Amino acid sequence: MTKAATTPQEAFWSGEFGDEYTVRNDGAHWIASNAALFSRVLNSAGPVKSAIEFGANRGLNLQALRLLSPKMEIAGVEINDKAVAELKKLPGIEVHHKSVFDYVPEKKYELSLIKGVLIHINPDRLADVYRVLYKSSSRYVCIAEYYNPSPVTIPYRGHTDVLFKRDFAGEMMKLYPDLRIRDYGFVYHGDPNFPQDDITWFLLEKAQS
Template identity: 30%
Template sequence: MKTTQQEDFWSGEFGQHYTDRNTRDRLEWDEFYQQNWGLTKSEMNARFTEGWSANTRILEVGCNTGMQLRGLQDAGFENLYGIELQSYAVEKAKQTTQHINIIQGSGFELPFRDGFFDVVCTNGVLIHIAPDDLPKIMDEMVRCSGRYIWGFEYYSPELKAIPYRGNEGFLWKADYAALFQQRHPSLRLVKQELYPYINAAESGNVDYMYLLEKTA
């Protein structure tokens, strides 16, 4: 399968620097979210996973070194999978995770059967997919999910391109839950919460978490 410009970018040297810059241990991971949004990622996750059983089968698309999956594991989830484009991040994940199934691959071609997972999720991944390519990854996520699509992404009411560390064409913000529903009208919005950055008055930046459920 032909790779996109964004896949080439993130699987190369820039992506490795990103991984090194953003790899944190469990305590640092929660502290990072606390400092930037006023809540830990564990607290955010708990608001959306309440009532899910320990054996809920969860796939994270673009899991990098598996920090989110480790957080879910610490919350009691036992059936965790990740797929990550960057081989460097996958190798680091293997050094820092146990009993989590992380493989190298593309979100555009998930190597799993239809409906294999209860939940398919992303965390800061769709923001790096070119708008023209979003339908492909969204279709794959919906195909592999038996019930939920769960996301944590950079939010804007309208799709907007923004520069990323001096590079153009590698970061967008949007209402990704709405884009999922436009593409797949049978998805029902179960819950969403906006998380403004603590410095949002200056930056205007907002992230959000959303949960969609398949109804057909």
């Protein structure tokens, strides 16, 4: 079981709204679109043997990674009970049922990943998430989120203070100067084949000794 939520945003996503999101975001078309996005990420990174996702929900991103790299060691961290139940149905995925704030990196993965999650994190706690992303990675960090050059708060499905846009990758690189951009891209919601929700992705690489 997860600990009690530490922020209003955690309570929001671990509760009924998070349950509804898990049910709403299902379908093979999502996996196909995610596979198209991550094929670009992995093409830039080269062979990746292991990955961990923070805020994995029901595993649509992890399933896409599995399609692209069947032998990849995969783990997911997720706070919502309903999403974790779906995630545990997927074979070969190590599931951590907890908040990203409670996750203690005990091993490193070649790739740490977060997609569509930082936008819902309390801005006062972003540095904590950046730290977990950084410490969980031996080489790459992938951030795929809504981008805005300056911080803004956006109403979301009738709710306030649950969606925030900013330059997440830029902030993380300022905190960890050894990170550099390996690649980046954008996926338009109107893409005729593999749409995403206007996602900007960044593949960051740690300096290698």
